[in-house]
Amino acid sequence: MMSGQLILFDPQDTRSAAPSPCINVCQMDQRSGLCEGCQRDITEIVAWGSASESARRTIWRAINERRDALFDD
Numbered sequence: 403m404m405s406g407q408l409i410l411f412d413p414q415d416t417r418s419a420a421p422s423p424c425i426n427v428c429q430m431d432q433r434s435g436l437c438e439g440c441q442r443d444i445t446e447i448v449a450w451g452s453a454s455e456s457a458r459r460t461i462w463r464a465i466n467e468r469r470d471a472l473f474d475d
Contacts, residue, residue, distance in 0.1 A: 406439070413459035413466070420458035422450060423465055441468045 406427050411420060424447075427439025435443050442450075446461045453461065 409440075411462050411466075413462040420455060420462055423462065424450075436468065441465050441472075 406425055409421060409423055409425060411423070413420065423440040423442060425439045427437075429438045430436070430444065431438050437443075437447060440447075442461065442465060446464070450458065450461065
């Protein structure tokens with residue numbers, strides 16, 4: 403994967419496993435507390451490695467909601 407390439411994933415699509423949202427742009431935004439690359443908070447980032455598929459899809463739903471809010475403006 404190329405660094406900085408935004409990953410899109412539909413957590414409702416169960417045909418494949420949830421990919422990591424990490425795009426190797428790992429910098430936390432001081433104001434929002436979210437990674438500027440993947441839009442996860444530190445709790446979600448730490449949990450990802452041991453998260454169940456269901457938990458990963460829940461994280462993806464949160465990411466997609468955050469992205470929708472960012473790009474709606």
